Amino acid sequence: MKQLRSILEGIGSAIFLMLRSASFVGTIPSQFARVIEQCYLIGYTTLPIVAILCFFVGSVLALQAGYSMQDFQAQQFIGSLVGLSMARELGPMMVSILLAGRVGSAVTAELASMKVYQEVDALVTMNISPERILVLPRLVAVLVMMPVLTIIANLVGWYGGAVVCRYTGFIAIGPESYFAAVRHVVKFKDVFDGMVKAEVFGFAVVLVCCNIGLNTRGGPREIGASVTRAVVASLILILVLDYFVTKVLI
Amino acid sequence: MNNPQQTARVGLFFLLGMALVWVTYESLSGGRLFKKEGYTIVAGFENLEDLKVADDVKMAGVSIGSVEKTRLSKGRAEAILRINPSVKIPSDATATIGMAGLIGTNYIGIDLGSPGAAPLADGAEIRTKVTPDINKIMTQLGDLGQKLEGALGSFSTAVNGSGQAGGGLFQKLDRLITENSAKIDATMSNLQEITTKLNQGEGTLGRLINDPKLHDDLVATVGELKTAAGQAKTFIADAQGIVSQVKSGQGTLGVLLYDEQAASNLKGTVKNLKDLSDKVARGEGSLGRLINDDSLFLSAQTTLKKADRALDGMNDSGPITAVGIVANSLF
Known part of the structure; x- marks a missing residue:
């Protein structure tokens, strides 16, 4: 009962946080530098890990599909399978999970320590809204960066699949045939749907992480607990939202 | 932390991302996602x-x-x-x-x-x-399979029986053969005997098959038959000639059959004959009377008797009295 109440409290406070942040949308141009900084942290620094992870996700997908399909001699469909899976599901999902692990934890830790060390209280005292300078730039940055990360994730994943198909003995599908299959099945709508998904996931992850960070109570030990909670909540939220967003987009 | 280099990196990164989105969009949709190009046509199907x-x-x-x-x-x-x-x-x-x-x-x-x-x-x-x-074809194939199965089932029932009295075809055959095996054996041995005899040229049939003389006779008979047939052919040809002559009204028979003048003459002759015979029958005319009237016969008989007597008298009295006798017998 207590847990249910804390979950409902979390949802409610996150919504209020979003609304309060939205009320400062007009201040975005004046804090452009902050947005750029967050873009750098969220997008640019996350790129290498996204690229590595998605390359291997695509590779493993192609490998498993090839292994399963060799019984049916259906290897020419690997491109379609990897292409569609990466564009519609795995690309946005992997980027969001990495965002939760790498950026979400950092955001929560930063905001929780600011909260614990009363920097947030100081901002409030100075009549500077923490939503305006701490939350809004991050939300804007994540909305800007998620499509970029997602398209890179998709392309790298497709490329990983192509490499595996080319150099695996029992698949032996050339890049031309592989990408022809990708192009035949994957429409831009699929990629677009994936980017919409990534936007939703990224926004939710950053919002939840900011919310948990700002709601941290107690001493420095609570910072670690908040980070753990934020990452777990983000991962669960990604998977739950995934179902509903997919349902809406289909 | 926030410096121009960082801003440039973010800008470059964002532009790179947008460029990739554009390239993907172009290559996947050929730039035809949101704007509708081309024209539409309608295809109606059942x-x-x-x-x-x-x-x-x-x-x-x-x-x-x-x-x-x-x-x-x-x-x-x-x-x-x-x-x-x-x-x-x-x-x-x-x-x-x-x-x-x-x-x-x-x-x-x-x-x-x-x-x-x-x-x-x-x-x-x-x-x-x-x-x-393809689904319809599959359904039809399924129906066909069911029918085939039914047909094979009934065939199997007919052949093997379905447990009821009498059994199937094979069981009946089996029983028939088992029950009559002695008879069948006897029949077979008889057949064997007959064929052996045939082979050895015994009996009528055997000789028929094995004797070359019979063959020669048969050939000769056939030759004769051929000759007879040839003659028959000639005869028929002649007959046909006659018939055609008759048909064309040549010859006596032809005239008789096809000449109307001759037919009417014949009819008249027959009628005259009939009239004549009727008259004779009725005793009319000389001939009728000759045939039907006994008095002439009696008169003749009397005359002849008288003549006989006269001749006898002549023999006795000589020729002088011959005239007297004749006159006596006549008057």
Whole structure:
């Protein structure tokens, strides 16, 4: 009962946080530098890990599909399978999970320590809204960066699949045939749907992480607990939202 | 922390991302996602089967557009096809629903049509042809299988029996053979005996088969028969000649049969004869009286008796009295 109440409290406070942040949308141009900084942290620094992870996700997908399909001699469909899976599901999902692990934890830790060390209280005292300078730039940055990360994730994943198909003995599908299959099945709508998904996931992850960070109570030990909670909540939220967003987009 | 270099990196990164999005969009959709290019044509079918929106439209195997929409209209299923503007479809081209793979990917196939026909306009309807539905074929195959199974079942029942008294064909045959094995053995041995005899030339049939003399006789008989047949042929030819002569009215018989004058003469003669015989029968005329009247006969008889006597007298008295005797006998 207590847990249910804390979950409902979390949802409610996150919504209020979003609304309060939205009320400062007009201040975005004046804090452009902050947005750029967050873009750098969220997008640019996350790129290498996204690229590595998605390359291997695509590779493993192609490998498993090839292994399963060799019984049916259906290897020419690997491109379609990897292409569609990466564009519609795995690309946005992997980027969001990495965002939760790498950026979400950092955001929560930063905001929780600011909260614990009363920097947030100081901002409030100075009549500077923490939503305006701490939350809004991050939300804007994540909305800007998620499509970029997602398209890179998709392309790298497709490329990983192509490499595996080319150099695996029992698949032996050339890049031309592989990408022809990708192009035949994957429409831009699929990629677009994936980017919409990534936007939703990224926004939710950053919002939840900011919310948990700002709601941290107690001493420095609570910072670690908040980070753990934020990452777990983000991962669960990604998977739950995934179902509903997919349902809406289909 | 926030410096121009960082800003530049973020800017570059963002632009790179947008460029990748654009490249992907161009290569996947050919720039045709949001704006609709080309023209639409309507293809009406009895059943669209597994055709879906965005399935290919192919002309002679080349992709020329896609299925934009499927709907029910005017009691049939319609597929709205969006065709690339560079492709003109002749008005006599025919659309069919094809299956691209075993996993159920369908497409609309359009044939080339005749080059001289006018192209279809936007919103026009293309002619369609029904293709056999694989499900229907499968259902028919299933029905066929059931019927075959039923037929084989009844055949099997007929052959093997279904447990009721009497059993099936094979059981009956088996019983028949088992029960009559002694008779069959006897028949077989008789047959063997007969064939042995035949082979050895014994008996009528054996001699018939084995004796060469019989063959020679038979050949001779056949030769004679041939000769007889030849003669018969000649006879028939002669007879035919006669018949044709008769038919043409030549010869006595011909005249008799075909000459009406002769027939009427004959009739008159027969009639006269009949009249004559009637008169004779009635005793009319000299001949009738001669035949029917006994008095003449009696008179003659008397005269002859008298003559006989006169002759006897002449013998006695000599020729002198002959005249007297004649006169005496006459008066």
